[in-house]
Amino acid sequence: MSKVHGALAEFANPAELYHACEKVRDAGYNDWDSHSPFPIHGIEKAMGFAWSRVPWFALVFGLTGAAGGFALQVWISTVASPLVISGKPLLSWPAYVPVTFELGIICTAIGTLGGMCLLNRLPAFYHWLFHSKRFESATDDGFFISIESTDSKWDSAGTSAFLESLGASHVELVEG
Amino acid sequence: MGHRKPLPTAEEVTIPQGHLWTKLPLVLAVTGVLAIAAGWFIADDDHSRNYAWLTGFMYAGSVALGCLFFVIVQHASNAGWSVVVRRVAECAGMALPVLLLLFIPLYLGRMDIWSHWMDAHHAAGDPIIEGKAAFLNEGFWTIRAAVYFIIWSGLGFFFWKTSVSQDSIADPEAARSVTKKMNTMAYPAIVLFGLSTTFAAFDWMMSLDPHWFSTMFGVWFFAGCCVSGFAFLGVNLLLMKKAGLLPQVNEEHLHDVGKFVYAFTIFWAYISFSQFFLIWYANIPEETTFFHLRMGENNPWQSIGMLLMIAHFGIPFLLAMPRTVKRNPSALLAVCTYLLVLHFFDLAYTILPNLFLGKHMVPTSTIPASAVCFAIGMFAIVWAVTAFMHTRSALIPVKDPRLSESMAFTNF
Numbered sequence: 001m002s003k004v005h006g007a008l009a010e011f012a013n014p015a016e017l018y019h020a021c022e023k024v025r026d027a028g029y030n031d032w033d034s035h036s037p038f039p040i041h042g043i044e045k046a047m048g049f050a051w052s053r054v055p056w057f058a059l060v061f062g063l064t065g066a067a068g069g070f071a072l073q074v075w076i077s078t079v080a081s082p083l084v085i086s087g088k089p090l091l092s093w094p095a096y097v098p099v100t101f102e103l104g105i106i107c108t109a110i111g112t113l114g115g116m117c118l119l120n121r122l123p124a125f126y127h128w129l130f131h132s133k134r135f136e137s138a139t140d141d142g143f144f145i146s147i148e149s150t151d152s153k154w155d156s157a158g159t160s161a162f163l164e165s166l167g168a169s170h171v172e173l174v175e176g
Numbered sequence: 177m178g179h180r181k182p183l184p185t186a187e188e189v190t191i192p193q194g195h196l197w198t199k200l201p202l203v204l205a206v207t208g209v210l211a212i213a214a215g216w217f218i219a220d221d222d223h224s225r226n227y228a229w230l231t232g233f234m235y236a237g238s239v240a241l242g243c244l245f246f247v248i249v250q251h252a253s254n255a256g257w258s259v260v261v262r263r264v265a266e267c268a269g270m271a272l273p274v275l276l277l278l279f280i281p282l283y284l285g286r287m288d289i290w291s292h293w294m295d296a297h298h299a300a301g302d303p304i305i306e307g308k309a310a311f312l313n314e315g316f317w318t319i320r321a322a323v324y325f326i327i328w329s330g331l332g333f334f335f336w337k338t339s340v341s342q343d344s345i346a347d348p349e350a351a352r353s354v355t356k357k358m359n360t361m362a363y364p365a366i367v368l369f370g371l372s373t374t375f376a377a378f379d380w381m382m383s384l385d386p387h388w389f390s391t392m393f394g395v396w397f398f399a400g401c402c403v404s405g406f407a408f409l410g411v412n413l414l415l416m417k418k419a420g421l422l423p424q425v426n427e428e429h430l431h432d433v434g435k436f437v438y439a440f441t442i443f444w445a446y447i448s449f450s451q452f453f454l455i456w457y458a459n460i461p462e463e464t465t466f467f468h469l470r471m472g473e474n475n476p477w478q479s480i481g482m483l484l485m486i487a488h489f490g491i492p493f494l495l496a497m498p499r500t501v502k503r504n505p506s507a508l509l510a511v512c513t514y515l516l517v518l519h520f521f522d523l524a525y526t527i528l529p530n531l532f533l534g535k536h537m538v539p540t541s542t543i544p545a546s547a548v549c550f551a552i553g554m555f556a557i558v559w560a561v562t563a564f565m566h567t568r569s570a571l572i573p574v575k576d577p578r579l580s581e582s583m584a585f586t587n588f
Contacts, residue, residue, distance in 0.1 A: 042586060044588070086457075086459055094452070094453055094456055094457070095457065097449065097453065098453075
C-alpha cells in the first residue's frame with residue numbers, strides 16, 4: 001500500500017522546467033517525463049527524445065493497405081467477377097488508383113494511431129501520478145518532472161535531492 | 177527557447193564586392209543568350225521553332241511565377257518562419273517583367289502557333305471553334321496577354337519594391353505598417369495570380385488544340401509553377417549557402433522549403449492524374465483527343481507520359497519523404513534540381529504533341545533539342561535577373577518585424 005512509485009518535482013515556469021529537463025537528461029535518467037499544461041517548443045530536445053518508431057508502423061500499414069487495395073480490385077475485376085465496362089480491358093489499372101490511394105491512407109492512419117497507442121501503452125485508465133493531489137495542476141498552471149522508481153538510477157533520497165537541486169519549488173515521493 | 181541571436185544588419189547580409197555571386201548574372205545571361213541562339217538555329221522550320229519557344233517560355237515563366245506565389249503566400253499567411261528566405265524569392269519575381277521580352281517572338285508567331293482558331297481561314301466552318309469565338313479571337317487574346325503581364329509585373333515589382341524599401345526604415349512601428357501593407361495586398365494578389373495563371377494556361381497552351389478543353393488545366397499549370405518555383409528557390413538558397421552567403425538560413429528553413437516542394441509535387445501528381453483519370457474513364461471523344469495524341473503503342477509520347485508518372489511523382493515521393501533528406505543540403509539540392517528537370521518534360525508533354533495536330537509532320541529529334549535549348553536559355557535569363565536583383569539589395573528583409581522569430585524558428 002505504501003510502495004514508492006516515483007518522485008514528482010514542481011517548477012515555477014516553463015523556462016525552469018526546460019532547463020531542469022536538460023539536467024535530468026544529462027544525468028542519464030530514462031524512465032521520466034515532463035508535464036505542462038501546454039506544449040513547450042523544443043522540450044523534446046531538452047528531454048533528449050530518441051526518434052519515434054511510429055513512422056515504421058505508418059509505412060508498413062500504408063504499403064500493406066495500398067497493395068491490398070490494388071490486389072483486391074485486380075482479383076474482383078479479373079477473377080471473381082469479370083465485367084467489360086465501357087470497352088476497357090478487364091485489368092484497367094487507372095480505375096484502381098482512387099481505391100488504392102484511399103485504402104493506403106486509411107491503413108496509414110490506423111497504423112499511426114494504433115502504433116502510437118501501443119508504444120505509449122494507451123489507453124491507460126490508471127497512473128501512479130494520480131495519487132498526487134498536487135499533480136492535478138498539471139492541466140492548469142503546474143510544470144512538473146516525474147521520475148519513476150523503475151529507473152536504473154533510482155534512489156529515493158538521492159533522486160529527491162537531485163530534483164531539489166534543479167530548483168524545484170516542491171518535491172514529493174508519490175506512494176500508493 | 178534559448179537566447180535570441182543578434183539580428184543581422186543590412187550590410188552583413190549584402191553580397192560583398194567581388195563575391196562569386198556578383199559574377200553570376202553575367203555568366204547566366206551569356207549562357208542564356210547562347211542557349212537561345214542554339215535553339216533558334218537547331219530548329220528545322222518556323223513552326224517547330226515557335227512551339228519549342230513556347231515550351232521554353234512556359235518553363236521559364238512558371239519558375240518565376242512559382243517564386244511570386246511563394247512570396248504572396250508568405251504574406252497572406254503572415255508567416256514568420258520564411259522571413260530569412262523570402263527576399264531570394266522576391267528577387268525572382270522581378271524576372272517577370274523581363275518575360276515580356278521573351279514573349280515577343282510568340283506574339284509575332286501567334287498566327288502560326290494558335291492558327292487553329294486565330295486564323296479565320298482555319299476556323300471558318302468549324303462549329304466548335306465558331307462557338308468559342310467570343311473568347312478565342314485575336315483581339316481579346318492580345319488584351320488578355322497584356323493584362324497577364326501587367327498583373328505579374330505589377331505584383332512582382334510591388335512585393336520586391338515594398339520589401340526593399342522597408343530595409344531602410346529605422347522606426348519599428350513604420351516597418352510594421354509596411355509589413356501590414358504587403359499582408360493586405362497579398363489577398364487580392366492571390367485572386368489575381370490564380371485567375372491570370374489559369375487563363376494564361378488556357379490561352380497559350382490549352383488553346384493549341386481548340387477543340388479540346390479541361391477544367392483542370394489551369395490548376396495543373398499552377399501546380400507546375402509551384403513545384404518548379406519552390407525548387408528554384410531551394411536551388412538558390414542551397415547554392416548561396418554553399419557559396420558562404422545567408423548563414424541565417426539553417427536546416428530548419430531548408431526543411432520547410434523542402435516540405436513545400438514535396439507537398440506540391442504530390443499536389444501536381446494529384447491534379448495531373450485527376451485530369452487524365454476523368455478523361456480516360458468518361459471516354460468522351462471531344463476530351464480524349466488530348467490523350468489520343470499522346471498515348472498508344474507506337475506513340476513516342478507514351479513513354480514520356482510513363483516517365484512523368486514514375487519520375488515526376490513516384491521517385492521524388494519516396495525519395496524526399498524522409499525528414500533527413502529535406503534537412504540535408506546536398507540531398508535537398510539534388511531533389512530540387514531533379515524536379516526542375518522533370519518539370520520540363522511535363523510542359524513538353526503538354527505543348528509539343530500539338531505540333532502534329534492536323535499537320536503531316538515527321539517527328540524529328542531537332543524539335544525536342546531546340547525546346548531543351550530554349551528552356552535552358554530562358555531559365556538562365558530568369559536566373560540571371562534573379563541573381564542580379566540579389567546583388568541590388570540585402571539578401572534578407574532586415575527590418576521585417578518577424579525576423580527574430582524566423583531566426584529562432586525550429587521544426588518539431
